[in-house]
Amino acid sequence: MILKEKHTKFKDDLFIISVYAAIIIAILLSLYPFMYVTSMSISARDQVQSGKVWLFPRGFSLDSYKVVLATGEIWLSYFNTVLYSVVGTFFTLLFTVIAAYPLTRKDFSLRKVFLTLIMIPMFISGGLIPTFILIQSLGIYNTIWAIVLPGAVAAWNIILVKTFMQYNVPDSIIESARIDGANDILILFKMVVPLMTPILAVIALYSIVAFWNSYLNILIYLRESTKHTIQVYLMNVLLRDSNILRSSVSSLKAEGRMDSAIPNIQLKYAFIMFVSLPIIFSYPFLQKYFIKGVIVGSLKD
Amino acid sequence: MNFRQSNLNTITDIAVSRTGMSRFVKTLYKEKVLILLCLPVVVHLALFSYIPLYGVLIAFQDFRPGQGFFDLSHWVGFDNFIRFFKGLYAYRLVRNTFLLNIYAILFGFPVPIIFALLLNEMRADKLKKVFQTISYLPNFISTVIICGLVINMLSPSGGIINQLAVLITGNNMSFLIDPKYFRTIYVVTGIWQNFGWGSIIYLATISGIDIALYEFADMDGASRFQKIINITVPGILPTISVLFILNMASLMSVAPEKVLLLYNPAIYETADVISTYLFRVGFLGAQYSYGTAIGLLNSVVSLLLLVLSNKAAQKAKLASLW
Numbered sequence: 001m002i003l004k005e006k007h008t009k010f011k012d013d014l015f016i017i018s019v020y021a022a023i024i025i026a027i028l029l030s031l032y033p034f035m036y037v038t039s040m041s042i043s044a045r046d047q048v049q050s051g052k053v054w055l056f057p058r059g060f061s062l063d064s065y066k067v068v069l070a071t072g073e074i075w076l077s078y079f080n081t082v083l084y085s086v087v088g089t090f091f092t093l094l095f096t097v098i099a100a101y102p103l104t105r106k107d108f109s110l111r112k113v114f115l116t117l118i119m120i121p122m123f124i125s126g127g128l129i130p131t132f133i134l135i136q137s138l139g140i141y142n143t144i145w146a147i148v149l150p151g152a153v154a155a156w157n158i159i160l161v162k163t164f165m166q167y168n169v170p171d172s173i174i175e176s177a178r179i180d181g182a183n184d185i186l187i188l189f190k191m192v193v194p195l196m197t198p199i200l201a202v203i204a205l206y207s208i209v210a211f212w213n214s215y216l217n218i219l220i221y222l223r224e225s226t227k228h229t230i231q232v233y234l235m236n237v238l239l240r241d242s243n244i245l246r247s248s249v250s251s252l253k254a255e256g257r258m259d260s261a262i263p264n265i266q267l268k269y270a271f272i273m274f275v276s277l278p279i280i281f282s283y284p285f286l287q288k289y290f291i292k293g294v295i296v297g298s299l300k301d
Numbered sequence: 302m303n304f305r306q307s308n309l310n311t312i313t314d315i316a317v318s319r320t321g322m323s324r325f326v327k328t329l330y331k332e333k334v335l336i337l338l339c340l341p342v343v344v345h346l347a348l349f350s351y352i353p354l355y356g357v358l359i360a361f362q363d364f365r366p367g368q369g370f371f372d373l374s375h376w377v378g379f380d381n382f383i384r385f386f387k388g389l390y391a392y393r394l395v396r397n398t399f400l401l402n403i404y405a406i407l408f409g410f411p412v413p414i415i416f417a418l419l420l421n422e423m424r425a426d427k428l429k430k431v432f433q434t435i436s437y438l439p440n441f442i443s444t445v446i447i448c449g450l451v452i453n454m455l456s457p458s459g460g461i462i463n464q465l466a467v468l469i470t471g472n473n474m475s476f477l478i479d480p481k482y483f484r485t486i487y488v489v490t491g492i493w494q495n496f497g498w499g500s501i502i503y504l505a506t507i508s509g510i511d512i513a514l515y516e517f518a519d520m521d522g523a524s525r526f527q528k529i530i531n532i533t534v535p536g537i538l539p540t541i542s543v544l545f546i547l548n549m550a551s552l553m554s555v556a557p558e559k560v561l562l563l564y565n566p567a568i569y570e571t572a573d574v575i576s577t578y579l580f581r582v583g584f585l586g587a588q589y590s591y592g593t594a595i596g597l598l599n600s601v602v603s604l605l606l607l608v609l610s611n612k613a614a615q616k617a618k619l620a621s622l623w
Contacts, residue, residue, distance in 0.1 A: 008523075008524045011524045011526070012524050012526075015422075015525050015526050016422065019422045019423070020423070023416075023419050023420065023423065023432060026416060026419075026436070026496070027436065030435055030436055030438070030439055030493070030497065031435060033439075033450055033454075033493075034438070036454075054461055054464070095341065095345060098341060098342060099338075099342040101335075101338055102335045102336075102338050102339050105335060108332060108335050109325075109328050109329070109332060110329075110332075110336070110339070114342075117343065117346055118342070118346065120350075121346065121351070121354070123604055123607070124600055124601075124604055125350065125353065125354065125600065126350075126352075126353025126354045126355075126356050126357055127353070127357065127579075127593060127597065127599075128583075128596060129359075129579075129583055129584055129589050129592045129593045129596065130352075130353035130354075130356030130359065130370070130593060131353045131356075132584065133353075133356060133359075133369075133589065134348070134349070134352055134353050134356060134370075137369060138348070149349070150349045153342055153345045153346055153349070153350070184334040184335055184338065185334055185337070188338070209441060212443070213441075213443035213444065213445075215443070215445050215558070216557070216558050216561070220584075231445045234443075234445045234446065234449065238448075238449030238452065238453065239445075239448065239449055239452060239562060265453065268449070268453065272446055272450070276442060276446060279441055279442070280438065283434075283437075283438060284434055287434060291501055294501050294505070295501075295502075295505050
C-alpha cells in the first residue's frame with residue numbers, strides 16, 4: 001500500500017513537472033512573435049539593420065513610430081476601419097434582434113417557415129462570384145453598403161440571441177405588456193433588448209473583430225484606396241512593397257524632422273504594432289465577453 | 302339527384318376553403334407587427350442569400366457581364382464543369398485542398414485538446430488565468446498581420462527564422478518559394494493562432510465533469526495521468542466528436558484569405574487550392590461562369606461531406622449534429 005502510494009506520487013510529480021514544462025513552452029512560443037515585433041520596432045536602427053535583434057530590444061529608437069504616425073493614409077484607413085466596424089456591427093445587431101424576437105413567440109404562425117428560411121443559407125450559398133454580380137446589380141459596388149450589409153443576417157447570431165431570449169426573458173413580462181396594450185415593436189425595443197445586453201455585447205464584439213480583421217471583402221468591393229481599411233494598407237506595406245511609409249520618411253526628412261533612413265523592416269514592424277496595440281490592450285478587459293459567447297454558443301448544441 | 306348532391310359538395314368545399322383562407326389571413330393580420338419585424342430580414346435573405354443561390358445558374362451558361370441572373374441565354378449546360386475536370390489543374394487543386402485540411406486536422410485538431418487537458422492540471426488559478434489570456438491573443442491577430450509576420454520572419458534577407466536555419470544548416474533557405482514548405486507553414490501558423498482559443502470549449506466541458514469521479518479514482522490509487530485518460534477524456538468525448546464532425550465536413554473547403562497572402566506562382570504546386578484558383582481565374586480573370594461552376598461543385602461536395610460525417614457519427618453512437 002505504502003509502496004504503491006510512493007510509486008504513484010513519484011509518477012504524479014514527474015507528470016506535473018512535464019505538464020508545467022509543456023504549458024510554459026506553449027506560452028513562450030505564443031508570446032515570441034509579439035516580443036520579436038515589439039523589440040524590432042523600438043530598437044536602434046543599426047542593430048535592426050545588422051540583424052542583431054532577435055528577442056530583446058537593442059538600443060532604443062521610436063523613430064519608426066514617428067514615421068507611422070506621420071503617414072496620413074494610415075489615419076484615414078484607421079478611420080475607415082472604425083467606420084465600417086461600427087456601422088456593420090450596428091446593422092448586424094439590428095437585424096439579429098428583429099429576427100430573433102419573432103422566433104421566440106411560440107404562437108407565431110410563420111415561425112417554422114421563417115426559421116427554415118434563415119437556416120438554409122447556412123448550408124449552401126451562391127459563392128463569391130454570384131454574390132459579386134449581385135452587389136454590382138444592386139448598385140452598391142464601391143460603397144460602404146457592400147461591406148456592412150451582406151453579413152448582417154447570420155443564422156448563428158440569430159440562434160444565439162433567440163436562445164438567450166428564451167432563457168432570460170420570461171414570457172410573463174411580455175404577456176403582461178401585451179395585455180397593457182403594447183405592440184411587439186415597443187415590447188421588443190423598450191423591454192426585451194435592455195435585458196439582453198450581455199449577449200448583444202458578445203455579438204457586437206465578435207462582429208467588430210470580424211470587420212476589423214477582414215481584408216478580402218474590402219479589396220473586392222472597394223476600388224479607391226481612400227476607402228480602404230487599415231488591414232489593406234497593412235497588406236500593401238507588408239506584402240506588396242507599398243511605399244507609403246517610405247514616402248513619409250522622405251517628407252519628414254524634407255521637413256527636417258528626421259535625419260536618415262530607417263530600415264524598411266523596422267517601419268513594417270512599427271506599423272504592425274500600431275495596428276495591434278489597441279487590440280492587445282483592450283482584449284484582456286473584453287475577454288470575458290468573448291468566452292461567454294463561446295460557451296453560450298456551444299450550449300445550443 | 303346526383304347533380305344536386307355534387308352541387309352541394311362543391312358549394313360546401315368553396316365555403317370551407319373560403320373560411321380557411323380568411324382564417325389564415327386573419328391570423329396574419331393579427332400578427333402583422335411580428336411580420337413587420339421579419340420583413341427586413343426576409344428581404345435581406347432574399348437579396349443576399351437566395352438570389353445569389355439562384356445565380357449559380359450562370360455556371361451552366363456562358364455568362365456575359367451585362368447579363369444579369371434572370372437572363373438565361375448562352376446556355377452551355379455542363380461545359381464549364383467538363384472544362385474544369387478536363388483541365389490541367391483539377392487534380393492538383395483537389396489534392397492540395399484535401400491535403401491542406403487533412404494535415405491541419407491531423408496536427409491541429411489534437412493541440413487544443415491537449416492544451417486544455419494540460420491547463421486543467423494546473424492548480425495555481427491566477428497563473429492559469431494569465432496563461433489562458435496569453436494563449437487567446439493570437440486568435441485576434443488578423444490574417445494580414447500573421448502572414449506579414451510569417452513572410453518577414455522567413456525572408457531570405459534577414460528573416461529571423463532564416464538566421465536560425467543558417468546557424469543550424471549553414472545554408473540560407475528560401476522557405477517561401479519552395480513548394481515543399483508551404484503546407485507546414487500554413488498548418489503551423491494555424492496551430493499557433495488557434496490552440497489557445499480552441500481550448501476554451503474543451504475546458505468548459507471539463508469543468509462540467511462530476512468531481513466525484515475523480516475522488517473515486519483517487520481512492521483506487523489512480524495517478525493523475527490515469528485520471529486524465531479514464532475520466533477527463535471520456536468526459537469530453539462528445540465535444541470532441543461534434544467538433545471533429547464539423548472539421549471533417551469542411552474537408553474540401555479552404556478559406557482563401559490566408560493562402561492568398563502566403564502563396565505565389567512559384568509554389569502553386571502545393572499552395573493553390575480550389576478557392577484560390579476560383580478567386581484568381583474565376584473572379585480576377587473574369588471567367589464568371591467557370592468560377593461559379595467550380596464554386597458550385599465545391600459547395601455540393603462540402604454539403605455531402607457534412608451529411609456523411611454526421612451519419613458516421615450517428616452510426617458510431619457518438620454525439621452528432623442532428
